[in-house]
Amino acid sequence: MCQSLASLSRAIYYRAMTLAPHDMICFALYSAAHAMQQAYRPYLDELGLTYPQYLVMSALWSGAAEGWDRGAEQDPEHAPSLGDIAREVQLESSTLTPLVKRLEAAGLVTRRRDARDERQVRIHLTAAGREMRARAAHIPACIAEKAGMEIGELVRLRDEVNTLRDRMKAG
């Protein structure tokens, strides 16, 4: 089916080759990421969210794993900025600005300039946005079940993929 290790190694040794997409690591990631989006689609359709919108909402719901909202109760300016979210979901402002505007148009978030630094736009969940969290809470288990792998296997694979990603982004 796929090109053998020996064949790949020989080709790399000669440092000049043509690979079919189904032999490429990058295509494995590319097609798997798209397959994941398709697996989420029926669940996200119920919520009226696209997949990247779901990632942004998940970041807000989790407080990006509680890095953002320490003291947010007292100080609304501790809500994440658009840049904070951009770093969490690894998207450019040129992608995120219109996406968040669509979330705002859907009534899930608000966008407000920070009073102390007017360059920043702080993103707040609305009541509707907070309520959606419970309606989305079943999704991870559904996806994990569809993956048909042990949770430990999924976590190991996730970490290996994250390691590869970080290396591709470095130097």
Place this chain on the structure above:
Amino acid sequence: MCQSLASLSRAIYYRAMTLAPHDMICFALYSAAHAMQQAYRPYLDELGLTYPQYLVMSALWSGAAEGWDRGAEQDPEHAPSLGDIAREVQLESSTLTPLVKRLEAAGLVTRRRDARDERQVRIHLTAAGREMRARAAHIPACIAEKAGMEIGELVRLRDEVNTLRDRMKAG
């Protein structure tokens, strides 16, 4: 950094949870696929190709691992159809039709209706398209080096990701 196995397992057990993007498998694939595209960019810029265009050209160059062009010398109708390419790169015709038209506009391929079945459009490499293969042949080794992993490790990770993809696409 990332949510622990214990935490994930507990959450899956309760079947209701909110994960931050950086804890999700799907986000690992999503962000790694984008990081890969960025790693290819400098090489593809030299060729004037986008990343999905490179996947299509790679499929043509490899004859999709020699499944397409048996006897193509004698019979030009054995060239891959748009549907053949769509299956290889796992894209819809609505994505591939304009993409291939751009490759045609760049002088890399031709599109011709099959005389025996006028529903199908057969895609042929032009001389310029064939010549580009040599200019792209160094790319896999450059990417593999940047990944900083043993080839065997890369192949194993690719196969695991492909397995996950196939499970997400099934049922």
Place this chain on the structure above:
DNA sequence: TGCGATTGTATCGTGTGCGATTTAATTAGG
């Protein structure tokens, strides 16, 4: 043979994605 079902592409609308650039606000340095 003829006609309904299927198949292969194409078209349209919406929503990403990113590079390049712009604008406004803040910071840093002399």
Place this chain on the structure above:
DNA sequence: CCTAATTAAATCGCACACGATACAATCGCA
């Protein structure tokens, strides 16, 4: 202080990506 450099968002242009739909060509079956 005052200006140069930096930073945060936004804007624009182009290219995916897919669902829904349309349409023509072919197939299947009575």
